Amino acid sequence: MTTHRDAEHEPWEELAAGYALHALEPDEEMTFSAHLETCARCREVLDEHALVAAQLGALAQDSDAHAPSWRSIRSGIVAPDAEGPAVSPPAIASLEEQRAVRRRQPRLLAAAAGVALLTGAALAVWQFSGSSPQSGAAAAIASCHDTPACHVIGLDGKAVVLADGDQARVISRGLPARSTGHVYALWQMPTHGRPVLLTVLDSLSEAEASPPAGLVLPYRDTSAFALSVEPAGARPSQPTQVVAVGNATA
């Protein structure tokens, strides 16, 4: 199979490469996952790509990077407490939020450092100018405005949704922070079909964007976002009381 490359299959192999690097958009990832179930060739190609990716990963090793001892992390792995795993994705997400302001964007740095360290290649292509750091909601909105894949969507002047790639966050513009016994629900309204619940929020802040919620559908298939008020404790299947709506921008 290394000598015969079917042109019709080439797009799948391109997807396999992106998949192995975890660099596909969610819709592409779903498309490729479905294909992978049916295509032995792609499973073979993906295994090869995964091995190359692991070899790239092996280059990350630093002599000054000391992994935590097993003793220090074991309780979070083999002895999770009664309330569930000690480390869960939401916990990481909130930690990320807390740190976002001071840590800033490390990704270009990581990629550029990878090149500098590994290959000595020129870095000019990754030199970007940026304005000075801000914090909180204003910084999140400014950052979104600067990001091609990020959309700022006003919801009736009462809230702002930042739809960034495959995630959405909400900033209040005067909504009550919390009403007793109720929560806010963020909905993605598809171009065709029923509203999809993205997340339930105990409170909304004007100072900070809410933690990111994953979009269920690709942004381009979104007609609007909406906030509703729902009884606490339930996971609504449709909006009960819509308080703000905003059309998705192109």
Place this chain on the structure above:
Amino acid sequence: MKPAALEDAALLARVAEGDEAAIESIYERYGGACFALARRILNDTQLAEDVVQQVFLAMWQGSGYDSRRGAVSTWLLSVTHHKAVDAVRREGTRRKRLAGEQALLEIAAAGPGPDDEVWAHLRAQRTRDALRVLPAEQREVVLLAYYGGYTQREIADLTGLPLGTVKSRTLTALRRLREQLGGISETRPEEGRPA
């Protein structure tokens, strides 16, 4: 399978039975590699520790590892990469950042680890050489994705390249790397280094 892979498979079977000593052995063997990768992507020690904990928690809770699909080390690095990339994408701020010379110098000074570490079997030097001979534009798309955590669509935005070009370059680059690295086994050096 090579001895190391057999050992790993045996350890994993014990992990599936809830044997803590077995997962500790796997951690001792590969935890450092996973941590180094997560830290390089996240540029944050605490977040990297969180990612490594998630990776081994996933293994403890039933991993989804399939021995037909490659070595345990490959799988662990892939899961670590995926979780680290997810974490970096959850960041609220996506402002493009100037990669300051000082910060680059600090990271470059750290340099690669000693060759006797457990995952030197991945032949870091040969991988570096293979990267070095890639055309720069191919190296760029691969490293922005792998170490930058960018999606291919984001890379197209960053570089101004058409998305299709990013995709085809990435595939070409991985094929070339695969050819360069093709003969490399996944055994550990003390057991698998050819004479």
